[in-house]
Amino acid sequence: KGGIGVKTRDGKFESKLGGRLQADAASYSGQPEMGDGSEFRRARISYSGTMYNVWDFKLEYDFASTGSNGRGITDAYLAYTGFEPMDITVGNFKTPFSLDYLTSANNTLFMERALPNAFSSGRKMGIMASNETTHWSWATGIFGDSITNKGGQNDEGWGATARGTWAPINDGVHFVHLGLGLNYRDTGDSGKVGFDSEAESHVSGVSIIDTGDITSVADYYNIGAELAAGHGPYSVQGEYITTKVNRNNGKDADFDGWYLQAGYILTGETRQYKNGVMGGVKPSSIVGEGGYGAWELALRYSSLDLSDAGIDGGEADAMTYGVNWYPTPTLRFSANYVDVLEVDGGPNDNDEPSVFQVRSQWAF
Template identity: 30%
Template sequence: MKLSRNTLALALLGVLAAPAAHAEVAIDVIHDSEVSFEGLVQADANWYNEDKAFLGANSNDGVDHDFDMRRAELVLKGKGPGNYDWVLGYDAKANKWLDVNAKYKLGGDANKFIQIGQFKMPNSLEELSSTKNNDFIAKASITNTFGVSRRLGGQFSYGDTNWSVTGAYFERELTRNLAHGNGYGLRGTWAPINDGDNIVHLGLSYVDLDTDTDTIRLRARPLADLAGTRLVDTGATGIRNSDREAVLGLEGLWAHGPFKLQGEYMKASVDRYDTGFAAQPGSSFDADGYYISGVWNITGEKFGYKAGVPTTPLPANPASGMFQLGLRYDHIDLDDGSLTPGATPTSAPTVNGVLGGRQNAWTIGANWYWHSNFKFMLNYVKVDSSRYIGKTSATYSADPALNNKTFNAVVDDNPDIIEARVQFYW
């Protein structure tokens, strides 16, 4: 199942030309199940002001911007029969399955359930939040690098409106040749304050999974989803001798009326077995990162809270819409090692461990939710990265003098990027 860009573009134009839609299209009641149809279409644009590395999606084509469809999600949902809910989702742009699962609510309580199928794993506050209401165009570096998203498996969750405990066991993704490796995930949340005007949320998660190969690669884009280059990267050969990866996550949220402050910290640890390979012995590899962000609904709408994640309100005045301003600081560190100087001033240093690099970024964003179905986003991203480059590289081509140069040095790369998104959802 695959749709062309032209087909997706025509579909988007069609829905834009149609009368105002609702948040969800009811289809019918089929075998005591209330069936509805939802969709999400996103089109992105990135403009790069490169420092050293070429960032475009097509390597070294000289174009310093990208335009592409980001998502085209089509989702069928059913409520019932009884305490059962089900969902069947597909992303036509990425050509992959989304949520495909069935849920049984214990006693009809949405906070107590058993779920089987493919679903988001219980980790990462940002990943578990609704994609259509992301505060920024690109998710934080730790969310995309360390977080475990949708996998096939089963989970059990128990709690109420102010707390929850969730455990899951998972295998690979439903779509072939994507993420794989079995494991388990745990997440606990607590909202000591949740009175409608003030929300305080605390969360702790832990995921442990089999890397399913002897090599794992961790890397992050420069907070631009369309970029083809990762400025921090543990390398094509990855982290060798890998056995299992564990990710610990800490999360916090404070919302007061139209203001929301949110942050997460994640630490990933890769266990490795010793095969005598001197450059990467059988010691563990550790990487971590965090983000902290603030969002203000200028038009005054209050943030909400449901099922352990924040919720974004609809515009109080649909005709004029809801306006937001946001600011985020993002940090990721993929270095776990050191450099030993060469025997002579001109000889290359020796890498001890893995040096994937460090990246910091500021993102300033403005969002406009218009009516109940449209969203327009504009972000400015300033990146500050540093990584040891010890080989001949043709990717550092923003400056022609750096083409095919053997670096054997720590390279600072500090681009800035402008991003825009147009979104339609129902």
């Protein structure tokens, strides 16, 4: 494990400085028009640690997404770990919903998460109770709005989220994971919500399907079912998420999406699974110590439908092919080819874009 880490002599304070950098380049074909280019997808520094045995803290900032007030703040919290049955966390952190979303972007099988990640609730300010063991995990919390939403005269939105997972098998080489999540959001005084997705590619920033702002929204909820399994170098993972938007004018809307993905590590390592989320790949042969790293092949099918009740966001299906190379435990190089099979409806009806993108990453 890298990073600057220091423990005081009396052991009452230990802290660690971590970082990550993801440099991406992408080239696009087909319609809609998307600009080729490069970007830092994430450029983060984090400062975390433990004070007086039972108090964890973290502050992480993403320099690749600064701008409005506090926008780059990702994880920023205080946690109390002194209770036996649960940890209590307060601050800004990921709302506990969706296996794909909760898996660190350092460790996702592909460069970008699947299309249904449009339904993830992102990081929010809130308070959460949670616990994890080898075979199960649960988390539930109450959340306010995202950091950047500074209300002025409007009340911010709020929500409640819960997720439970069960791993009947989890021995370090084999695992089976089942998960269920529920996310409820009240939109506050704004009464708006919108869902959209890029073509599983971030560089151009162009969305292929997009509901735009849905107005007169009272509240909405997401329900998600998760399934994952691993057997040595093989791993599979899938999710189905459905979303119901309750509108004050009576026209409720239902959206949904799903994905299924599989990976195979050519060099024989096992993709890690812990605490109800996927971990990364640790190469057993290291470049810099005479080795060649770990190599992984990956395949994904994903689908997202954002059209319902007069809202024409569009529907998209995409096939993604990926290769990952892990030269050391702290490095990753990825190449992904995303083939959007067809967009039905929405602003880009009948378009079939494709993307070739690469990433170099260090993280610790």
